[in-house]
Amino acid sequence: MHIIVCIKQVPDTEELPRVRVNPEDNTIVREGIKSIINPFDENAIEEAIRIKEKNSAVVTVISMGPPQAKDALRKALAMGADKAILISDPVFAGSDTLATSFTLSEAIRKIGNFDLILLGKQAIDGDTAQVGPGLAEWLGIPQVTYVRRLEIKDKLIKVERVLEDCFEIVEVKLPAVVTVTKEINEPRYPSLKGLLRARKAEIPVWGNDYLGLPLDKVGLDGSPTRVTKVFVPEPPPKGKIIEGDLNQKVEKLIEEIKKRDLLKWLR
Amino acid sequence: MAKIRVIEEKCTGCGRCVSVCSFSQIKIENDKAQIMQGCTFCGACVDVCPFDAIEIEKEERKVDLSGYRGVWIFAEQRDGEIMPVTYELIGAGRYLADDLSEELSVVILGDKLENKLQILQRYPVDKVYLVDHPLLGNYRTNFYTKVLFDLVKKYQPEILLIGATSLGRDLAPRVASRLKTGLTADCTSLKVDKEKRNLIQIRPAFGGNIMASIITPYHRPQMATVRPKVMRKISPRGRSNCEVIKVDPDLSGEDNLVNIIGKVREETGVQDLQEAEIIVSGGRGLGKPENFSLIKKLAELLGGAVGASRAVVDAGWIPSYHQVGQTGKTVQPKLYIACGISGAIQHQVGMRNSEVIVAINKDPDAPIFNIATYGIVEDLHKFLPVLIEKLENLSSGKNKG
Numbered sequence: 230m231h232i233i234v235c236i237k238q239v240p241d242t243e244e245l246p247r248v249r250v251n252p253e254d255n256t257i258v259r260e261g262i263k264s265i266i267n268p269f270d271e272n273a274i275e276e277a278i279r280i281k282e283k284n285s286a287v288v289t290v291i292s293m294g295p296p297q298a299k300d301a302l303r304k305a306l307a308m309g310a311d312k313a314i315l316i317s318d319p320v321f322a323g324s325d326t327l328a329t330s331f332t333l334s335e336a337i338r339k340i341g342n343f344d345l346i347l348l349g350k351q352a353i354d355g356d357t358a359q360v361g362p363g364l365a366e367w368l369g370i371p372q373v374t375y376v377r378r379l380e381i382k383d384k385l386i387k388v389e390r391v392l393e394d395c396f397e398i399v400e401v402k403l404p405a406v407v408t409v410t411k412e413i414n415e416p417r418y419p420s421l422k423g424l425l426r427a428r429k430a431e432i433p434v435w436g437n438d439y440l441g442l443p444l445d446k447v448g449l450d451g452s453p454t455r456v457t458k459v460f461v462p463e464p465p466p467k468g469k470i471i472e473g474d475l476n477q478k479v480e481k482l483i484e485e486i487k488k489r490d491l492l493k494w495l496r
Numbered sequence: 497m498a499k500i501r502v503i504e505e506k507c508t509g510c511g512r513c514v515s516v517c518s519f520s521q522i523k524i525e526n527d528k529a530q531i532m533q534g535c536t537f538c539g540a541c542v543d544v545c546p547f548d549a550i551e552i553e554k555e556e557r558k559v560d561l562s563g564y565r566g567v568w569i570f571a572e573q574r575d576g577e578i579m580p581v582t583y584e585l586i587g588a589g590r591y592l593a594d595d596l597s598e599e600l601s602v603v604i605l606g607d608k609l610e611n612k613l614q615i616l617q618r619y620p621v622d623k624v625y626l627v628d629h630p631l632l633g634n635y636r637t638n639f640y641t642k643v644l645f646d647l648v649k650k651y652q653p654e655i656l657l658i659g660a661t662s663l664g665r666d667l668a669p670r671v672a673s674r675l676k677t678g679l680t681a682d683c684t685s686l687k688v689d690k691e692k693r694n695l696i697q698i699r700p701a702f703g704g705n706i707m708a709s710i711i712t713p714y715h716r717p718q719m720a721t722v723r724p725k726v727m728r729k730i731s732p733r734g735r736s737n738c739e740v741i742k743v744d745p746d747l748s749g750e751d752n753l754v755n756i757i758g759k760v761r762e763e764t765g766v767q768d769l770q771e772a773e774i775i776v777s778g779g780r781g782l783g784k785p786e787n788f789s790l791i792k793k794l795a796e797l798l799g800g801a802v803g804a805s806r807a808v809v810d811a812g813w814i815p816s817y818h819q820v821g822q823t824g825k826t827v828q829p830k831l832y833i834a835c836g837i838s839g840a841i842q843h844q845v846g847m848r849n850s851e852v853i854v855a856i857n858k859d860p861d862a863p864i865f866n867i868a869t870y871g872i873v874e875d876l877h878k879f880l881p882v883l884i885e886k887l888e889n890l891s892s893g894k895n896k897g
């Protein structure tokens with residue numbers, strides 16, 4: 230069995246508030262924001278390794294991104310993935326989800342045989358959740374999104390999908406694309422042995438001279454969407470602390486709820 | 497290739513561009529800005545540069561898009577019931593269609609839906625495309641994709657909006673990829689540029705720390721998923737002159753690749769967080785799982801849904817679909833009551849756009865108080881019972897009166 234995991238390097242959430250830097254403040258940021266593996270992608274890696282431990286499988290991890298995304302791939306290797314490939318080329322810059330999923334699908338075709346492709350449910354920078362279904366479409370295979378439990382049954386997988394108020398149990402024929410949620414597992418820490426192995430591992434970089442993709446289907450030119458503006462939203466007005474003894478606090482809160490007409494039966 | 501350029505003669509290396517780049521893709525080297533590979537050409541640096549030292553080359557492609565007309569919305573149904581987000585989409589779609597002087601159409605897929613037509617006909621829509629077929633009763637990606645793709649190919653709408661629900665976010669990217677068109681996820685605001693006929697799609701990114709404005713200039717239809725509960729629901733107008741077009745789908749070549757075996761319902765009567773107007777959330781401050789009964793009781797009293805922090809979901813106190821936050825749901829109710837939740841950034845990004853936030857926490861330094869409209873420093877085990885009791889008295893008084 231061959232499992233391919235697609236991972237993305239994203240800015241660490243803990244540092245997200247730094248995106249709120251004042252443009253007037255012209256102190257130079259010394260270094261870029263700290264990067265991590267997209268949290269859901271760690272779950273995807275973990276799930277692949279667990280399948281490998283149970284059923285014997287080969288796990289290949291791929292990422293499309295700038296050269297520093299190698300760090301993310303190295304961590305995946307340290308966790309226990311067998312192979313890692315970085316897909317990186319200046320012509321891939323500016324890709325939206327259509328171009329990203331196309332490029333990933335072509336890299337996967339190049340890798341060849343696979344049974345299962347795992348992704349995170351969404352990347353925490355763009356929050357789109359579109360690359361998984363897009364990839365499945367380019368490859369012409371089925372997809373199951375938001376999966377919290379996965380069981381391999383020969384050429385079939387049985388999964389639990391998270392819906393708004395319940396879980397759906399679904400069986401899908403392999404090969405398929407599956408996107409996973411946080412609760413599917415608890416990602417492991419790399420072992421010392423894993424770290425050593427990963428440090429020495431060779432991570433091939435596939436550029437477009439190797440993939441040979443048409444330039445109008447990759448990068449900015451291959452992206453139907455255009456970001457025309459980014460802006461920082463107004464911060465919410467600072468709130469107030471309700472003071473008083475217990476009873477007064479309760480009364481005051483109810484008063485505010487009434488005043489703002491938040492409850493239909495309390496007017 | 498990258499079409500962004502730093503004009504070295506003008507650049508002073510001041511670094512303003514570095515601080516506005518949400519993607520950390522600019523560095524200063526030898527006193528000049530340098531743009532790295534991960535650039536998304538968003539233009540934030542161009543806007544902020546006081547020296548006009550950064551240029552993005554705007555390509556103008558000539559494409560004929562005039563064959564695409566009208567605004568479509570996808571009406572989501574589950575078990576034959578039309579989902580509330582549909583009426584929000586009709587509201588948003590009507591507005592866009594009027595701005596473009598075009599028709600608004602609703603597409604609905606399902607099994608035995610004839611009786612739902614009269615409901616839709618009470619809304620201000622011009623056309624309803626009804627696709628009724630036994631294979632379409634339950635949502636399955638490949639059947640729905642095939643039908644929606646065929647319809648779009650045949651009728652060529654200019655705009656197609658889908659609710660950003662678990663179904664919509666599974667379906668929309670699949671359809672968009674087959675159409676090879678753009679799709680903007682989870683939009684919170686939509687308008688049109690009447691002259692260029694571009695849909696201007698505004699959405700949060702980076703957990704809401706920044707907003708992005710996105711267009712799809714050279715492809716049609718322009719597709720977007722729309723976050724539930726953000727657009728105002730439209731009310732029925734009682735007019736029924738809309739045209740109904742019944743479509744026979746061609747599903748002959750489609751295999752049943754995905755088998756729905758069943759549903760697990762760990763609780764009954766769960767209110768969808770993203771649809772709720774009021775949410776009462778509990779965190780680790782509850783102390784033990786049994787204390788969720790307090791949260792549930794308050795939620796019930798207020799007619800709201802029950803939310804949770806990740807800490808308590810991970811601890812197994814409550815099923816995961818209750819989780820609010822970065823790895824849970826993004827919610828935007830009128831009233832969000834956080835009880836015993838510290839307000840870690842990962843929790844905040846999921847709820848800070850709520851209209852009113854009430855936080856109950858015994859630690860005055862808890863970060864939740866930074867974003868709370870009303871902060872209450874109190875032990876929740878003391879506060880909530882009193883609040884519940886007072887509300888109960890008020891509500892029974894109302895019922896009698």
Ligand SMILES: Cc1cc2nc3c(=O)[nH]c(=O)nc-3n(C[C@H](O)[C@H](O)[C@H](O)COP(=O)(O)OP(=O)(O)OC[C@H]3O[C@@H](n4cnc5c(N)ncnc54)[C@H](O)[C@@H]3O)c2cc1C
Nearest residue numbers: 779780781805806807821822823824836837838858859876
């Ligand atoms: C990648 C990643 C993703 C994450 N995603 C999410 C997410 O989606 N959602 C999420 O919520 N978290 C998420 N987290 C976790 C987040 O960082 C916090 O750990 C979590 O939100 C804490 O939950 P809590 O507030 O319930 O618990 P705690 O942080 O332990 O807070 C409990 C609070 O209760 C208060 N308290 C205790 N007793 C009482 C009492 N008797 N009365 C009143 N107050 C009391 C305490 O003062 C404290 O502030 C994520 C973390 C990571 C690393």
Ligand SMILES: Nc1ncnc2c1ncn2[C@@H]1O[C@H](COP(=O)(O)O)[C@@H](O)[C@H]1O
Nearest residue numbers: 235236293348349351352357358359360
């Ligand atoms: N550049 C990329 N390289 C590899 N995998 C990616 C990339 N972008 C997104 N993914 C995968 O697709 C998932 C969904 O991402 P998104 O659609 O951007 O929210 C992520 O969790 C990753 O598993």
